[in-house]
Amino acid sequence: MKMDKRWLRVSLCAGLALLLSACGFHLRRGAQLPPGMEKIHLTVNGGGDLQRELARTLEIAGATLVDQSGPGVAEFRVPVARFRQTALTFTGRARVGEYEVRYQVRFDVVDSQGKTIVPLQRIELSREFTYDATQPVGTESQTEEIHNSLTSDAVQAIQFHLRAAAERAAVPATAASSATAG
Numbered sequence: 001m002k003m004d005k006r007w008l009r010v011s012l013c014a015g016l017a018l019l020l021s022a023c024g025f026h027l028r029r030g031a032q033l034p035p036g037m038e039k040i041h042l043t044v045n046g047g048g049d050l051q052r053e054l055a056r057t058l059e060i061a062g063a064t065l066v067d068q069s070g071p072g073v074a075e076f077r078v079p080v081a082r083f084r085q086t087a088l089t090f091t092g093r094a095r096v097g098e099y100e101v102r103y104q105v106r107f108d109v110v111d112s113q114g115k116t117i118v119p120l121q122r123i124e125l126s127r128e129f130t131y132d133a134t135q136p137v138g139t140e141s142q143t144e145e146i147h148n149s150l151t152s153d154a155v156q157a158i159q160f161h162l163r164a165a166a167e168r169a170a171v172p173a174t175a176a177s178s179a180t181a182g
Contacts, residue, residue: 034166036111041069044078080106102126103150
């Protein structure tokens with residue numbers, strides 16, 4: 001009886017794993033850094049949450065963050081990181097009913113040799129929310145949560161750009177090694 005339950009559990013786990021792999025589900029990978037980004041000087045206009053999250057992400061990926069730029073140090077620059085809030089709809093008595101929060105981030109990356117790894121990129125994200133004039137405190141916390149969510153999404157989008165740059169850098173290396181082998 002015990003063996004049957006154990007066998008059933010193992011079969012269910014194996015079946016679930018098979019189903020997840022068949023549907024295209026994959027665990028999200030961390031940032032994969034291109035060559036030349038072992039030491040990074042990170043500059044984020046305004047600093048804040050985006051700088052903290054980017055720094056943490058780069059360190060997890062194996063980079064060493066340094067305070068000064070210089071020889072052998074890659075430059076990760078974020079000249080633009082700003083939120084903008086716009087009224088979308090109005091209710092009776094000209095009160096705002098819905099808002100849109102937009103987050104724009106621009107960044108580029110230059111490797112330790114001064115070569116552009118990621119040219120200037122523009123990421124634009126947005127969320128909409130309903131405004132309740134009777135709950136201004138709730139609206140403030142809702143806006144803060146939206147800012148946090150958009151910041152996390154921007155960091156994830158930046159990770160995708162870094163991973164793509166790393167994969168592009170790996171393709172010529174693979175082609176060169178196969179050319180010399182043949």
